[in-house]
Amino acid sequence: MIKLPKQRVYLVDGARTPFLKARSGPGPFTPVDLSVQCGRPLLARQKFDRKALDLVILGCVNVIADEMNPARVAALRLGLGEQMVAFTMQINCGSGMQSIDTAYRYIRDGSHQMILAGGAEALSHSPLVLRNSAVEWFGKMNAAKGPLDQARAMAGIKPEFFKPVIGLERGLTDPITELNMGQTAEVLAHRFNIDREMADTYAMQSHHRLASAQKDGTLDDEVLPAFDRDGTVYDHDDGVRPDSDMEGLAKLKPVFEKPYGKVTAGNSSQITDGASWVILASQQAVDEHGLEPIAEIKDSEWAALDPSIMGLGPVMSASPIVQRHGLTLDDINLWELNEAFAAQLLACLAAWEDDDFCRELLGMDKAFGRIDRERLNVDGGAISLGHPVGTSGNRIVLHLANAMKKRGAKRGIATECIGGGLGGAMLLEAV
Numbered sequence: 379m380i381k382l383p384k385q386r387v388y389l390v391d392g393a394r395t396p397f398l399k400a401r402s403g404p405g406p407f408t409p410v411d412l413s414v415q416c417g418r419p420l421l422a423r424q425k426f427d428r429k430a431l432d433l434v435i436l437g438c439v440n441v442i443a444d445e446m447n448p449a450r451v452a453a454l455r456l457g458l459g460e461q462m463v464a465f466t467m468q469i470n471c472g473s474g475m476q477s478i479d480t481a482y483r484y485i486r487d488g489s490h491q492m493i494l495a496g497g498a499e500a501l502s503h504s505p506l507v508l509r510n511s512a513v514e515w516f517g518k519m520n521a522a523k524g525p526l527d528q529a530r531a532m533a534g535i536k537p538e539f540f541k542p543v544i545g546l547e548r549g550l551t552d553p554i555t556e557l558n559m560g561q562t563a564e565v566l567a568h569r570f571n572i573d574r575e576m577a578d579t580y581a582m583q584s585h586h587r588l589a590s591a592q593k594d595g596t597l598d599d600e601v602l603p604a605f606d607r608d609g610t611v612y613d614h615d616d617g618v619r620p621d622s623d624m625e626g627l628a629k630l631k632p633v634f635e636k637p638y639g640k641v642t643a644g645n646s647s648q649i650t651d652g653a654s655w656v657i658l659a660s661q662q663a664v665d666e667h668g669l670e671p672i673a674e675i676k677d678s679e680w681a682a683l684d685p686s687i688m689g690l691g692p693v694m695s696a697s698p699i700v701q702r703h704g705l706t707l708d709d710i711n712l713w714e715l716n717e718a719f720a721a722q723l724l725a726c727l728a729a730w731e732d733d734d735f736c737r738e739l740l741g742m743d744k745a746f747g748r749i750d751r752e753r754l755n756v757d758g759g760a761i762s763l764g765h766p767v768g769t770s771g772n773r774i775v776l777h778l779a780n781a782m783k784k785r786g787a788k789r790g791i792a793t794e795c796i797g798g799g800l801g802g803a804m805l806l807e808a809v
């Protein structure tokens with residue numbers, strides 16, 4: 379058997395679009411448009427020739443019909459040439475991290491030197507799935523020959539045809555448990571006693587942190603403006619509410635469990651469009667092209683758990699990484715834990731502090747420990763900037779690398795929960 383050399387893998391640069399809140403209709407950009415919008419300026423600022431890239435991988439949950447394999451469509455629109463191999467990955471909210479992990483493993487194992495790995499999602503363009511009777515009716519309409527046939531087919535129209543089976547909830551219901559993602563957060567709020575005040579306090583902090591990062595220029599290299607065909611410029615994450623306060627948050631009614639639930643529009647991640655790319659390179663590519671890495675990727679882990687408590691995916695995936703490196707939670711200087719819901723994130727923190735949970739699910743003899751809140755999601759997260767599901771995993775790795783560099787942090791973990799009962803985590807180290 380051929381044994382390939384293990385190479386060190388570096389994150390050398392990355393960028394994303396602003397995250398744009400999905401409003402009533404389709405937003406200005408499709409997943410590929412978003413990928414091209416941030417991919418073009420990202421590649422333009424590199425020293426290396428585009429031909430030095432070996433592969434393009436893109437995570438995307440809701441692929442749209444005229445952009446099948448969006449990775450390849452984006453690669454061609456980015457001018458990466460007909461020879462560029464490009465594939466798309468789907469593992470729900472883990473898609474954008476899975477693209478980085480796959481790139482990391484290819485480079486580490488020696489088969490590739492430099493890979494463009496991204497995530498793209500336009501939730502405002504999510505396909506509407508119609509019931510079979512409606513699809514049959516559209517088929518008859520299409521096949522109708524002549525006005526009489528058409529009139530006959532038209533007469534069969536029913537109002538129910540216009541009610542999608544999967545519609546504006548955008549595929550956010552788990553098919554096995556039939557729980558909406560928000561309901562899984564309610565399960566965790568109940569299990570770990572997360573009350574409304576705790577969830578709202580966390581949500582308010584997310585908005586304040588993002589607002590301050592936007593103001594002080596922290597995101598300037600990371601978030602590149604996007605331009606639509608009318609010349610409108612989109613230059614910031616537009617879901618942020620800098621003036622968010624406890625009074626306003628407290629007025630919101632629970633959305634997923636009425637009337638006593640804890641999860642509201644204010645303490646949930648937002649439905650958003652956005653894309654993100656990172657460039658990963660081997661030591662050889664770094665030396666050859668004179669690149670300046672931001673961080674080194676040291677390890678990754680995927681975990682599976684009961685879909686109804688999928689929100690604990692970060693605990694199940696990040697813990698084994700910390701353990702196998704002989705570290706404690708306190709040795710991790712920065713955390714990016716995707717804010718699917720405030721209650722879900724707080725439940726993860728509570729689980730790590732819970733003797734019973736750590737015994738039962740992590741096989742430890744007591745609680746793992748406490749994560750310092752000042753090291754967690756330091757510049758906001760999906761509650762304030764939104765959660766384009768196929769993109770977020772990519773964004774949190776990119777932002778973790780940038781935040782580690784800015785703050786001189788030695789180690790960081792990016793981790794997220796994944797609908798369907800999975801979790802993903804990556805360990806980064808300063809270079």
Ligand SMILES: CC(=O)SCCNC(=O)CCNC(=O)[C@H](O)C(C)(C)COP(=O)(O)OP(=O)(O)OC[C@H]1O[C@@H](n2cnc3c(N)ncnc32)[C@H](O)[C@@H]1OP(=O)(O)O
Pocket residue numbers: 471550559560585619622623626627630633642643644645646647648649718719765767795796797
């Ligand atoms: C594995 C995983 O990652 S699972 C997670 C996957 N993602 C999800 O499940 C998405 C979860 N989020 C959602 O489904 C949606 O955001 C919902 C259903 C919770 C809310 O949807 P919407 O009602 O469209 O939310 P919207 O952001 O428009 O807020 C509704 C109202 O709440 C109020 N509101 C929202 N945030 C705040 C806030 N911080 N302060 C005060 N009021 C607020 C506003 O009044 C707003 O209406 P307005 O802006 O028109 O005045």
